[in-house]
Amino acid sequence: MKKKVLAALLSASMVMGLAACGSSTSAPAGTDAPATETKTETETSEAAGTETAEAPAIDTSEHVKITYMTTGGAPEGNQTDEMLEQLNKILTEKVNAELEIYYIDWTDYLSNYNLTLARMDGTVDLVGTASDWLDAWPNAKNGAFLPLSEEMLKTYAPKTWESVSPEHWDLCKYDGQIYLMPEDNYAQWTNHGFTYRLDWAKEAGLANGVHSWEDLTTYFKYVKETYPDVIPWDSDGTQYATMVGGWITSHSNYVPIDGINSGAMWGGTKDDLYTVYSPYMTDTDSLVEFAKMMKEWDEIGVWKTDVLNNTASDNREDYKIGRVAAEQHHTQTWTDLCSHKDGYTIYDDPKAESGFFYFGEETKNLVALSITHGAMAVSAASKNPERALMVYDLLRNDPDCYRLINYGVEGVSYEVTADGMRKNPEGYDGNRDGITTNYWWGRNDDLELKDSTLNWDAINALYDEYDKIKIDYPYGQFVPNVDDIQSKIENINDIHTTYMKQIAFGKYQGSAEDIVAEYQAALEKAGINDVTAELQRQFDELYK
Template sequence: MKKRVFAVLLICALVMTCFACDNRADEYSINSVVTITYLTIGDKPSNGQSEKVIEKLNTILRKKANAQLDVYYVGWDDYLANYDKVLSSGEVNLDLVATSSDWLDAWPNAIGGNFMPLTEDMLSKYCPLTYNCVSKEQWQKCSYQGKIYFIPENEFTQWVNHGFIYRKDIADKAGLNGVSSWKDLDAYFRYVKEEYPNMVPWDANGTSTIGTLGYLMSVRKFVPIYELGTYGIWGAYQEDPRKIVSPYFEGDEFVEYAKLMKEWKELGVWRDKLSDAEDNDEEFYSGMSAVIQHHTQNYYTIIKPRMEVMLPDADVDFYWFGKESGNVVKNSILHGAMAIYAGSKNPEKALMVYDLLRNDRECYDLIHYGIEGEQYEKNSEGMLERPSGYNADRDSILLNFWWGRRDEYEIKDATYSWEDYYKLMDEYEKYAIDYPWDSVPFASSDILDEIRPIIEVCNKYVPKIAYGQYDVTPEEEVAEFRTALKNAGIETVTRKLQIICNSH
């Protein structure tokens, strides 16, 4: 009898041991609470409200995952350099790392060893709800040399394609049927300059060069490789999508752009001294500037709603770059993505927490919107509104979970201009193409090293060209720029990028 009891106990012990080895999720459930540190981009808030939300969130995470969340902020000032520095230093204990292929060096950090490769077994076991909502093709776009490095934001629709927000009421007076091209924009500025002498048509300070790429994407269907820098130096034309080109280095489009910007400078579209520029956005809201250069999301969530309050008689519309050629590119699914830090001590637990933040409705609402009744409430139509007495400085939160949003769980904000949004969606869906470069590993460490001097050349010349800040002719300035690009090795890099493209 004793032998039988001993045998049964031994078998039970072996079963429990194997079960524990096979299921770390259950092992975690009996261990002490694990703190998962989440890195995001944004200035750390000081009003104490984000901490209150995190504490409420942690009550749920402790119960459902035996974990709690801590937030590490990388501020907006020089954010990319500081982001890369934090990841490379190894001095901060991190687990979940917010990342992006087009504005947060996702691929360089993956290739450089700062992110942990994830197996499908890990993902399906510890992050099952998310894993099952990502297709095999999408996982391949998150992979490098056969290893998965990112969890994509593949269930969220976001448009951050840029353009100019303008006064349609003024455009109508100018005889324009809205602004639908750079030619229309030129006519609009000329009319503003002539008929509204107290306005600065565009009170630019000379720092933004987004319009340069916008022009190149508008006059011809150019699709840039965002992983290689915000200038969009390389890419392909839709009519020949596998041939890597640089319109900055070859072709007539950049020359025509330079000539137009020189004309705008001489016309007085912006001030003679760019350093004298005031706050263009505030001037637009007060009727002293004729445009704001920004993207779709800011147009219908911030600019249009605010303008309706500040200047209710003004009619505001959006000219999106690429409209005249029908060229608009959907966001990469890696525009917002999550990675596991290579130095994470609890990668499985981090995946469990991420799965809850993305898929548990209570967790989702907390990390995105805060505490109902304090940061937000829902009206009779189920739309988000601010509670009576809400004060943004006192009551707002900042957790910036832009790396796992889902259309299904989003609460529409009652203050947004949804009619304008849906109007734009109808336009975009006619022309929009998927971002074609997700699965192509252009941003290898050697390529990034080689493009650095090319980007430095662009840093020197593109802002000058974008605002006509030079004394020679546009043709001479562009020729000098292109000579500098050649000396920096742009032809060699273009050939290497073509080889990479051909092999994928």
């Protein structure tokens, strides 16, 4: 509470200080960014014929360094330093600041990320974060992030403030205060499904491609019989949770809650979002059907017989060169695989074409990615939070800054085609000519350059289909308190892993009915009903 009060006082004092500031420099840049559909207060007032107050001057007389923290390994030998040199010239000119990048390596990344924030030593300013995989809400709750008042955002990040709707700002609040700036204007689909050879599916009699799990079975049978040297799907045995989760999504209106356990085993339904249940306990008949189909796939030979120990698999690369017939991953991966242009050996075959069957297609059950799956926060220990916001506003909204932080130096890391798309320069080598900024916290479709190698007709058609049926993720502000149920959740995770490895790859003994009954009995003994009841109690406090 003391930290929250202190932060609020800090926000108020900064706003008051602006009015008394005597120096006069240019307002934050980025004014040449494309206009958004959201009406600003200024636009509304002008339309009504009223006058608006002139924005206060902002003192940027002191040159500062702003450190941006992101996950992922530091670059080695590529163009990141050269990009930053050009970017910092612009940042210095516009807000008298320069950017440094602090990398959290993927090894034990979450622990190191949280420890860096917890030190509160002022070494980082801007923090890439996420509500579903980078502990955004726990860090906000623990005081690691600075609460951002409306006045601060309007003053220091005006373009961002204008472009984010009030409803989206509400989703960035914890305990009534804004802590995050969302990546809410970037089309990103990480829902899972199967990429497959559409040309082979048509050969199999599936004229319109694969649109159900039954179609997948038909497709895999055909591939096994017709192309004996091709493995239908060379799984490494780690996709068991995604497989059963995808089955449930495809056969129900289940909407899982992110972040409780790796299996996403609790949630609501599209018809009743705030009644918590676990389909792993209630949807018995569906789980039995899943177990039966996976046994059939095992007998067909969809995967190798040693699938549960198949650690050497490189299925995606083998798909690209035609050695396997399917790749199970998310939509964003399919977009990189559906090109008919140069880039992948498989496309040396002029007939090759990649379709995508997404989990939930049969029931039109699709939940959009949370807008806080990628977001930017300001460290509560930042020595220059105002300038950090100004820098972020430029990275997100200024075309020159945006291209540099996302694509690198034009002519070296990318080129722009005559039709305004992005391509690699001749002789491009990603290890030498690419950049590593891992900027996943403020991408903006208004400024994106589309990859010229991708099949945008196919991609846009699928995205249009998604937009018609999607619902927004409804649990973005739910921060579960699992202290009293953590041990039960861990035991449930262990049971889920043990049984689903067998069920999802058809490696169980006895009948499908028997293995599902045994699995559910183990879950009940581990306390899954107690966890469900506790989550419901917390839902009732938040949503009712």
